[in-house]
Amino acid sequence: MKTTVSLDAFLEAFKKLQPDKFSREALVQLFNYLEGLDPQMELYVVALCCDYDEQTISDLIDWEGISIVPDEDWDEDTDSDIVEEHRREQVKDYLDKRGSFVGFTDDTVIFANF
Numbered sequence: 001m002k003t004t005v006s007l008d009a010f011l012e013a014f015k016k017l018q019p020d021k022f023s024r025e026a027l028v029q030l031f032n033y034l035e036g037l038d039p040q041m042e043l044y045v046v047a048l049c050c051d052y053d054e055q056t057i058s059d060l061i062d063w064e065g066i067s068i069v070p071d072e073d074w075d076e077d078t079d080s081d082i083v084e085e086h087r088r089e090q091v092k093d094y095l096d097k098r099g100s101f102v103g104f105t106d107d108t109v110i111f112a113n114f
Helices: 005-018 024-037 045-051 057-064 082-097
Strands: 052-056 101-104 108-112
Touching: 005 024, 005 045, 005 101, 024 108, 045 052, 045 108, 052 057, 057 082, 082 101, 082 108
Parallel strands: none
Antiparallel strands: 052 108, 101 108
16 A cells, blocks of 8 residues: 655655755755656655755765866856856756756755765
8 A cells, every 4th residue: 555645745754854864945856856757656765865965066066076167258257147057057967967966956956876
């Protein structure tokens, strides 16, 4: 017998078992991602905490040694929002190649840890 887990139940399960592992926004992203993979997936919070992670974009770039190639048209006056969007695109491309990109929050990236 299986029980369908709503987003609220998913959030509550993480709040009880791993309250500091993911931000709420990251959990919403993870829930939607997992539901898209397999709507019948069993909820096993500990395994998900081992298999998925949330980090700041800068920390992930440093941790993985991702080379961020600046756009050749940039100069010191380039808008910081454009630079940040470029960094996000390159991080997403890097994680997509590994098959591990889940999503972004405002300032973090969610990805599979394999």
